Amino acid sequence: MSSRTLPSRTSNANNRRSNVAAFARRWIPGVYHALASVATSKLWITGVCHALASVATLTWVGDAMAAETPELMFPVPEFSDHPIPTATVPEVQGQIAPLLDVAILFAALCLASYFTLVSRSRRNVLLLTIASLLWFGFWRQGCVCPIGATQNVALAVFDPTYVVPLTVVAFFILPLVFTLFFGRTFCASVCPLGAMQELIAVRSVAVPRWLDHSLGLVAYIYLGAAVIFAATRTGFIICRYDPFIAFFRLGGNADMLIFGSCILLIGVFVGRPYCRYLCPYGAILRVLSCFSKWRLSIPPGTCINCQLCEDACPYGAIHPPTVAQTPAARRRGKRQFGFALLAAPFLVAGFWWLGTTLAVPLAQWHPESRLAEQVRLEELGVAETTTDASDAFRGSPRSVDDLYQSALTRRNDFVTLGGLLGAWTGLVIGFKLIYLSVRRRREDYQADRAGCVSCGRCYWYCPVEKVRLGLISDVSEALPDGRTPGGPLVQLTVGGKKP
């Protein structure tokens, strides 16, 4: 098409021209056909009619109007008793007062923390979970959510032209602050995505430790990628790959539905797969939860080491008491710690380098980079067909060089950004190795500081808790056959392995 070489006009005018060209191609296959076609062509008839109409109307069209709209093919007529109406557009309608949303989130967080830490009621936590799923999920359709708010905040920090709504800021910060004081009570019963998975975790199997730790790293890498893509306006990938938004809205594209269904299906057997292995906001909360002032404690009194809570936890977040280490094991542990410390800088450097090599695929996430590549292929004559985007580009006044330049600049930016993402990945892996090589002493069964989502399932199983509630008079009544309080503990956990 030739429109690129013409001086800039509106795309609309180009559009019109290209359509006319399409007609010409359609109606003029040969000389004979051309003559025959022109005689019968609708375009020709319309053209002549409109030409006549133009002449007829030109006399009573206001001069000012004609001067103001030189690009109109047919001037606006002036009627004797019919003023030209003005287009109307509806007013902006907020669905709900933004403050109300924040107030409800705050109330839900307070209730969640109260139910988990003070009243210790799994039943109430569960009820709140269902309520949150209905309100934040199905009624508010999963938007605004703190997980996605991460991207808005990232964009607002890196791009001052973007204005982040205060609701979104509140949604991002409130759960963080609550987590610093009460642990991940947000994950337990406020987050609609967590609630969805909480309710379907019915046949959980234990995930091997090495796999659990490795997959857990994905969330941090996802977080890094989401921040980079949001900050460069490449895309909001957390929203694009939100697992349950299609269910909340009762509609969505096939990818969303398939991904969501897979997460749900896996979630039946592996507790909360999205929260544990993907959720970028969960990744932040994991870290903050390690420093929380108060957190869920399993038995209200003295732990009888019956292991029921560990079996009951679908998220593998309860650790057994540790046994005394042999001097050899302690030396080995120290060596591991040393190696992990030494390896960390190399991991950061290595992954930084790896990240810089990924600039091209990373930049491809931006639609403009894909357009530039398509246009390049078309210019080289390699592309077999044009795309909607490249057609639209040809119709726009923008030059090919400008597009290329912009794509090249972006690619260079992504060398740096890819390096940063790589370094972040290396840092996360390094930290994980160091964290794993540090040994912690536990006298009884304890919830993992990072992994525990404060769902309170363990309360339902803890015999000490049952005694407190007056459901049973003695802890032994709650124990399965052959298990005695504290009895099998030493045999059970020798070498960190269960029989």
Added chain:
Amino acid sequence: MSGEQQTDRRGFLADGARVVGVVSAGVLGGYLAGQRGQAEENRWQIDPDKCVGCGNCATHCVLDESAVKCVQCFDMCGFCNRCTGYYTLDGLDSRDTAAEDLLCPTEAIIRTFVEGKAGQNFYEYTIDTDACIGCAMCVKGCALMNGSLYLQVMHDRCVNCNECAIAVACPSDAFVNVSADKPYRLKRIALGVMRQKAGKSDTAAQKLLGQVHADE
């Protein structure tokens, strides 16, 4: 004794981290709130000068019924008898209002006779917004002539997603962020006419201009 010391040290570290966390959350919140004071929040809108009428708006919106609808800018309309936004090119000849001759798949364009003058009949074309699905068939048709029909995101319907699903699918980069107090757009050539109208104390035009974001 050493165990207690360790607990104390750990507690101290946790306290320190907590204080740092709360303070940095506060600083972040304050910074973002301060930044917000300088401008309005954003909304999605279609730049009608960039729109190519691909039809993605009808199918990619997360709402069951797309928030994108057609708008008729009467001040650009020729009130043509043979409207290429109303009739299919085959229908232009017969000017029959049978379904196969009309472009709009949902009969959302209402054609009313206005006046006959100089041997010409003039018709007004209005959009039934509730019936419109934002498919842009008429927009493409009208682009052959004056291009008075154009698509807009209707802000009584739009839920203002973080990442507009249509914007992701838009081939011509026509989705732009506009401020929430002026969340609509006009074609560039209509702006002048509208300003002129508003200058003649036309309240409807003044109202529309108040809703329209114009960057020149």
